[in-house]
Amino acid sequence: MTRRLHNDCPASPLGRLHRLDGLRGLLAVYVMLGHIAPFIPWPPLLGRIVEALVSHGLAGVDLFFALSGLVIVQSMSRFEGRVTAFLAARARRLLPVYFVVLIFAIVVLAGPSPFAVMPWLHPGDPAHQIWQAGLPRPLWVHVAVHATLLQGMIPQGLLPDAEFALLGPAWSLSTEWQFYVVIAVLMAWAGGDRRGLTRLTLLGLAVAVVSRCYAGLAPFGWQFPRAFLPNEAAYFAIGIAAARMWRGGGVGLMGMSVVIAMLLGASHASGLAMLGKALPPLIWVIAIAAQRTPRFSLVRPVAWVLDHPAMLWLGAISYPLYLVNEPVGRGLAVVIGRMTASDPVMFSLLWGPLTLAMSIGAAAILHYAIETRFMRRRMASVSLPAAAPGAGSSSSGRVAG
Numbered sequence: 001m002t003r004r005l006h007n008d009c010p011a012s013p014l015g016r017l018h019r020l021d022g023l024r025g026l027l028a029v030y031v032m033l034g035h036i037a038p039f040i041p042w043p044p045l046l047g048r049i050v051e052a053l054v055s056h057g058l059a060g061v062d063l064f065f066a067l068s069g070l071v072i073v074q075s076m077s078r079f080e081g082r083v084t085a086f087l088a089a090r091a092r093r094l095l096p097v098y099f100v101v102l103i104f105a106i107v108v109l110a111g112p113s114p115f116a117v118m119p120w121l122h123p124g125d126p127a128h129q130i131w132q133a134g135l136p137r138p139l140w141v142h143v144a145v146h147a148t149l150l151q152g153m154i155p156q157g158l159l160p161d162a163e164f165a166l167l168g169p170a171w172s173l174s175t176e177w178q179f180y181v182v183i184a185v186l187m188a189w190a191g192g193d194r195r196g197l198t199r200l201t202l203l204g205l206a207v208a209v210v211s212r213c214y215a216g217l218a219p220f221g222w223q224f225p226r227a228f229l230p231n232e233a234a235y236f237a238i239g240i241a242a243a244r245m246w247r248g249g250g251v252g253l254m255g256m257s258v259v260i261a262m263l264l265g266a267s268h269a270s271g272l273a274m275l276g277k278a279l280p281p282l283i284w285v286i287a288i289a290a291q292r293t294p295r296f297s298l299v300r301p302v303a304w305v306l307d308h309p310a311m312l313w314l315g316a317i318s319y320p321l322y323l324v325n326e327p328v329g330r331g332l333a334v335v336i337g338r339m340t341a342s343d344p345v346m347f348s349l350l351w352g353p354l355t356l357a358m359s360i361g362a363a364a365i366l367h368y369a370i371e372t373r374f375m376r377r378r379m380a381s382v383s384l385p386a387a388a389p390g391a392g393s394s395s396s397g398r399v400a401g
Helices: 002-008 018-039 044-054 057-079 083-109 126-130 139-147 170-190 194-217 229-246 251-266 273-292 300-306 309-316 318-339 344-380
Strands: none
Touching: 018 044, 018 057, 018 126, 018 273, 018 300, 018 309, 018 318, 018 344, 057 083, 057 170, 057 194, 057 229, 057 273, 083 139, 083 170, 083 318, 083 344, 170 194, 170 229, 194 229, 194 251, 229 251, 229 273, 251 273, 273 300, 309 318, 318 344
8 A cells, every 4th residue: 555655656745635624523533432432321231332332532633633734834834934924824824723722621620520410420430531520720831731731741749630521532632732832843853855854754653662662660659641742752753754754765664663653652552452552643644644645445435435525624623623522522521411311311312412502502603703813814924935825724725734
């Protein structure tokens, strides 16, 4: 597959990546389903099937990181080494929606606990790992940490589970922001040509290996949460390797990066669970093949799904959808739990579909009312060099996260 991918599109420029934007939509919906499923009292057999299918939301986020690795190193070329301008553009793109959803999440957390109206959930269930019982203490510390996106950089012994305390999905935004700062500085050193992207890929893989060794040796209190950039460096590296391959050559680097990322992922589990941890890099290769060689028989169905208008639209609203689904679901759970007197069947029939519909609706409002306005300001402030037409794709001409 990698040989076919390389031979069909040698040195092709990175243009409008429609299918990778469709991948964003697919991943956002998958993560949302993974946030909904643990709260529904499924029959035992069906519950095991559902868990096997949608309990890999963190693996979906890993693919978001790979997308960022690909797109952000390409976007950097538009700023011609201007680190401050690049970071300001990313802030305008991400922070307005983030702060609106963060405030909403804090308000919802301050309300009644949804676990009181869902008696079928017990401590230790996956649901308790997704939603917090209430506002964390000390609240001002957690608010300050989330407002500055530092929740992924604090050792567990200082502020346990800081990345999930207020707005769970925001843990990955902290990781992304760390990546933006680091890649902006490193690209000024390594450059954005083929040699520079090779260096960045190898550096990312080396950091990921060292981070995995540290996690296996350090006491828990000195370990960093998953949102710490080195813990996710392998996935950014396979994205950068894809960007290197887009410049021509680099197939061997891509293959090596995927294998190392798969091995690192598998090292976090045992038995059959190793397969789920190792899959994201392989899925990334399939997505890249679907983007570059959509007529190739092995990936043609994938390309069709990712190119579907509905999937492209979900990709356009994927960022606010990813953030807002958790507080929307939590707030609805309290209301519907009281309306149905905690009847598990009625709760499931109402809460699941309404959470899906209202999350998508809220995300669309956030996208059109806030996100696109600030994106237009960003595009107006950046002059695109003629040699780099389009750094991504979506309804607004981008795929960047």
